[in-house]
Amino acid sequence: MTAVLAAPPLHRDRRRWAWGLGGLVVLGWSLAGAGLFSGPVLNPSGLRQFGRFAAAALSPAHDAEFLRVLAEATLVTVAYAALGAALAVVLGSLGAVAVSRTTWGRRRAGWTAVRGVLAVPRGLHEAVWGLLLVNVLGLDPWVGVLAIGIPYGAVTAKVFADLLDEVPRGGYEALLASGAGRGTAALYGLLPQAAGGLLSYSFYRLECAVRSAVVLGLIGAGGLGYQLALSFASLRWEQVWAAVYALAALCVLADVGGRAVRRRVAEPRSADGSRPARDRVLVVAGLGSLALVAWSWWFLALSPATLTSARTVDQLSYVLDAAWPPATEGDLLTAIGSAAVDTVQMSVIAIAVATAGAVLLSGVAARRPGTGPARWAAGLAVRLILLLLRAVPPPVWALVLLFVLLPGVLPGALALGVYALGVLGRLVAEASEEVDGRPRAALRASGAPPLGAWLYGVLPALGGPVLALALYRWEVAIRDTVLVGLLGAGGIGVLLSGRIAAFDWAAVTTVLAAIVLLTLAVDLVSERARAALR
Structure with a gap:
């Protein structure tokens, strides 16, 4: 009697589901903290100035x-x-x-x-x-x-x-x-x-x-x-x-x-591979x-x-003497906690925006052999747009967005998201170029439209690399939130800038320690999430 080998049962990794659902909950919490569900966020009076800014792109x-x-x-x-x-x-x-x-x-x-x-x-x-x-x-x-x-x-x-x-x-x-x-x-x-x-x-x-x-x-x-x-x-x-x-x-x-x-x-x-050239x-x-x-x-x-x-x-000695011991007042610690929450929310929204945009643009931005002139031109245009997005520092994007958005967490988050989109868009497009093209080609041969072939032949294979890249970029984004905060766009950077301007070096030490601990915590969470999603 011939033994029948049964296929192993599908195993639903609970850790992946837990991390995925947890990520959605954190994103919802971040959007709520940015005021997206609680009141107006747009600033209609700034639309005219934003229009002037956009129009000047054609006449530098x-x-x-x-x-x-x-x-x-x-x-x-x-x-x-x-x-x-x-x-x-x-x-x-x-x-x-x-x-x-x-x-x-x-x-x-x-x-x-x-x-x-x-x-x-x-x-x-x-x-x-x-x-x-x-x-x-x-x-x-x-x-x-x-x-x-x-x-x-x-x-x-x-x-x-x-x-x-x-x-x-x-x-x-x-x-x-x-x-x-x-x-x-x-x-x-x-x-x-x-x-x-x-x-x-x-x-x-x-x-x-x-x-x-x-x-x-x-x-x-x-x-x-x-x-x-x-x-x-x-x-x-x-x-x-x-x-x-x-x-x-x-x-x-x-x-x-x-x-x-x-x-x-x-x-x-x-050429013969025998020695370094x-x-x-x-x-x-x-x-x-x-x-x-x-x-x-x-x-x-x-x-x-x-x-x-x-x-x-002398100046270094003065700063070091004034910076130690760190300040531990209750009001300062409360302010640091509140600013840290804003910082995390900004980074989460930024990475969500950047990841969604990178996935949507990756199909066009990816270089593929044998494409027609229209497809080649569209890809070049998208890659140039992504280059502009990552060439402009996040604080500049924050200042531009403040024309059309009310002050708060959201302008800083979207500014970081626009900048991160320029980086992630390029990386995800390159990852898309490495994906096996046979499933997509088979779907196209069977009559599927280009969008459908990409959705079912390329996107599933991109899931793992995209999530890994997004989590890596989140680690960078948590540091960049401090940058936009230094220029007034919210988060813990605002608190740090104020304390440095006041030469309150003991408080600066405390805030810096909080920033380092926050970045280490995000690095640890990102590493655990990547391990669970592999």
Whole structure:
């Protein structure tokens, strides 16, 4: 008698359902907290000004004097980005050896403690570092460089350490056996093998540093962000759009250059695959980056003596003395709790908006071979729109939305959502390009319309990657909420900005600690959710 093998019963993962329903409940709670169900949120009187802003997109400022100012501001932004990214790579390379699981071996307690210390600079947005450093260094170019380099260095150290832990350990263990120290063994036994991944991520950090340099300009560090803020404050919309287009062009150059380098790093071998090839593009990119760093140092006229001057030391000592012990008044803690709730609600709404928009646009934005001219043109237009969305910093979107929305959590949330849509839209479109196209092709061959083929042939396969990307982006969004808050759009950033303006350093310490704990909590929840949804 032949045994019949029964198919395993379908198992409904209760954890997935719990996380999914929980996410919907949190979203509803966030929308209610933003006032969407309790009263008016629109500001009809601002529609005319918003119309002027939108109409100016077709006629950006192009007079010679303003273009000269814009070009100089662009150079300042590039210099900040280059030096900040270079500092981040140096700090990340040094820190990676200190936080790598491989170099710590079985000493898990020490590894956990070092990783915990690293989470502090990583948990604070670059704009927060900028505001803090301004109070120590004044309006010195070092503010922009350090504000990018310190938090990016902490992030880079974590990523570099993870890359080091992935490479074979034979050379590392051989060096240890010969008597070398752990640091030396990691330097010569692990770093060379991970060089490709390290180089690729370094150029990705340079792309991100361009956007961070723009954000720092909004708080007075100079560059394109500063020029954008000045034009916005004076309601010169033609100048605003000229700065936006300059930002978009800069982001395009950074994205294209970084992607070209990462593509070359992914396939670095010669045609026969026998040995690494000397890729001219990588050589030029490396030498060009070094030249850019040297030029940036000269252009910004950085002086290391500034960091150790008597004024800097005295001001740092004053701030540290005034910042400890942290303030623990009941009113402050209550205000922090309320602001933290607003911050979480802003981030949840932002990611919901960005995820929905990214899914809807991914079918058009994805590059597919064999498409007609109309489909190609539509895809190009959507990708350019996504580029503009992520080129403009979230605070600028918040100021624009305040024309048509009443002040509160919602403008900040939607501003973050618009910005995150620019990022998620690109990532989800790229994920859509990687999906197996056979189900979609089969549906099209059977007579299904393009939309139906995408809904049933592509969208189900995108579910896992989209949720993972959305949760990763939520971790970033919780930090960006502090940024829009610093410029008055709500959340815990408003509280921090007020305390810094009042030089209440003890309260600033408490608020900063709350921000770090909040970001760590969101990181933990996001990690657990990703694990449950796999």
